[in-house]
Amino acid sequence: MVISVPQPVFVDVDTGVDDAMALVYLFGSPDLELVGIASTAGNVPVQQVCQNNLGLLELCRIEEVPVSKGAEQPVSSPLRTAEDTHGPQGLGYATLPRTNRELTPYDAAQAWIKAAHAHPGELIAVATGPLTNLALAMREEPALPTLMRRLVIMGGAFEYRGNTTPVAEWNISVDPEAAQEVFSSWPAAWGSDRPRYLPIVLGLNLTEHIAMTPALLGRLAAEADSPTLPMSERDERGTRSSATNPLIRVLEDAMRFYFEFHFDQNEGYLAHLHDPLAAAVALDPGIVATRPATVDVELTGTLTRGMTIADWPGRWGREPNALIGIDVDPEAFFDRFIERVGGFARTLA
Incomplete structure (x- = not known):
């Protein structure tokens, strides 16, 4: 009999709505051990990201996962946030429970390094926000890429329009210097040798195919044995979820705000789940097709x-x-x- 050992996974998020969906996907995945969460300023300021991460752990009854606070600003530019997209606290209309959980005494860059050294050659990392923390960690530990087994980055847009400017995707545009630093230093981590692996980069050209709809959200609620009223663009703005399941209620309240934002952008009453795709690919890279290339980031245009x-x-x-x-x-x-998420939600009923 083959015994499957959970894979150590470390995530760096700027929790927003789709980051929250990514975290819940990981919480509901029995084939991993979540060894740390780094909080990045992006969708909302980093202090709010920390509170969102701690609140999600409390809601989902997840114990002993360290949460670390990252830098408050990008490496060399002012911070821009996206409350118009994700709501004032980053989770739309959702309210998370209060918690007495505390942050780690070390920062997010140190958290990257600690996780990699604790699981050398085994760590799977996922970055779904600006790459500020990762860039700072690689400055301190240039060998960091060699210590990881896999890295998945949600960011960029390849031969595709941007969602922040006509050509730039949000995560990269918040801290383009950090992204450029990460991409440019990756092959050098192994000196003159070809890297043992390359980071998997999921841009808008791919992630915008992952469109959550009210029908899919209804399927999720049904899977959790918590059916609710279907959502529609005709609903009053801010209508709250009727779900009895606490996790489904939070996800529906968060997603409604996200649906409304996309609808106002003339994209339909739907929402792109960029970050959950990155979480899924981290555990199973085979669910996407990839192509190798040299990636660089424009800084001065x-x-x-x-x-x-x-x-x-x-x-x-x-x-x-x-x-x-x-x-x-x-x-x-x-x-x-x-x-995965529906089955996990049933355990919280």
Whole structure:
């Protein structure tokens, strides 16, 4: 009989709505051990991100997962946040329980390093916010990439429009210097040798295929044995969930705000689950098709700052530093997401 050992997973998030969905997906995944959560300023200020992460752990009754506070600002530019997209506290209309849980005495950059040294060659890492903490960690420990087994980054847009500027994706545009630092230093981590692995980068060209809808959210509630009234763009703004399950209620209240935002952007009454896809790929890279390329970030362009560029034909003459996601099966993803999160929610009823 084969005994499966849980995989150590470390996440760096700027918890917002879709980061919260990613965390819940990980909470409901029995094939991992969540060894740390780094909080990054992005969707909301880092202090609020910390509170969201601690509150989600309290809601989901998850014990002994350290949460660390990251830098309050990007490495060299002012912070921009996205309360218009995610709500004043980052989770739409949702309210999390109060908690006495505390942050670690060390910061998020140290948390990256500690997790990697504690699980050398085994750690799977997921970054779903700006790459500020990771860049700072790599400054302190340049060998950090060699200590990880896998890294999945949600960020960028490859031959695709941006969602922050016409060409830039949110996570990269908040701290483009940090992103450029991470991408440019990756192959050098192994000296002159070819890297043993490349980070998997999931841009908007891929993640915008993962569209949550009211029908899918209804399936999730049913899987959790907590059916609720279906949502619609005709509902009064801010209508609260009728779910009896505490997790489904929080997710529906968060997602309603996200649906309303996307609807106001003329994208339909739906929401793109960028970050849960990154969480799923971290555990099973085979659910997406990828293509190697050298990725760089534009820092100085008047109109193109934060744009991610992939040198598909290799004209720069540089080693590939990323595996870029190019194809995914949304139906297969949502089947997995609903099964895991719905099943986990049942345990909290």
